[in-house]
Amino acid sequence: MEELDLLKKDWKRRENAFEQVSEPDIYKMIHKSSSSLVRWILIISIVELVFWTAIGMVAGTDEYLDGMDNEAFRIGLSVLTYVNYAVVIGFIYLFYRNYVQISTIADTRTLMKDILRTRRTVQYYVWYNLAMIGLSMAVGFVIAIVCSPQVAGLKDVITHDNWALTKTVALLFVVLCLSVGLVWVIYRLIYGTLMRRLLANYRELKKIDFD
Numbered sequence: 001m002e003e004l005d006l007l008k009k010d011w012k013r014r015e016n017a018f019e020q021v022s023e024p025d026i027y028k029m030i031h032k033s034s035s036s037l038v039r040w041i042l043i044i045s046i047v048e049l050v051f052w053t054a055i056g057m058v059a060g061t062d063e064y065l066d067g068m069d070n071e072a073f074r075i076g077l078s079v080l081t082y083v084n085y086a087v088v089i090g091f092i093y094l095f096y097r098n099y100v101q102i103s104t105i106a107d108t109r110t111l112m113k114d115i116l117r118t119r120r121t122v123q124y125y126v127w128y129n130l131a132m133i134g135l136s137m138a139v140g141f142v143i144a145i146v147c148s149p150q151v152a153g154l155k156d157v158i159t160h161d162n163w164a165l166t167k168t169v170a171l172l173f174v175v176l177c178l179s180v181g182l183v184w185v186i187y188r189l190i191y192g193t194l195m196r197r198l199l200a201n202y203r204e205l206k207k208i209d210f211d
Helices: 002-017 023-059 061-066 071-103 108-147 149-160 162-210
Strands: none
Touching (some): 023 108, 023 162, 071 108, 108 162
């Protein structure tokens, strides 16, 4: 019995040595972490927009469109480009709004809803970008084959040879899938990491709210 009493005294002494963290303190830490994560999502999306715009300028996309002989293709690509910019800027605005809302001090349930809304917005943004990249590449392949003089020989071959057409389509499909897959992996590493941390914050808030 004497050994048991000594053990209890030692346990109480050790228990008092640990700093007790209250639920409000935990909430503040999670709130600060979530706000920081959403801020990084906003910053990365802006950097991404600037990056793709710079790529388009270096590649001479505007000059390429202006030099196209096919007016329908030129107008279609121009409209697609402007629509894409408008949608991406719309997503950036949503990220900014989510950041402002999530940065405001709120109760636990509101913060949980803000985190879920931010995660959904990021998911829609990633899937939209992947779909747009795939569509743009597919349209680019078609335009290159139809309008570009550099591939006039290839166009003549695939027009008269079904096997050559099949091989060309298969090759372009593989290139498209690899390109979209590479971008998906990059998104997975960047946005996926931020999303997982937001989900972890949500689960911690859920423990506080329902304990």
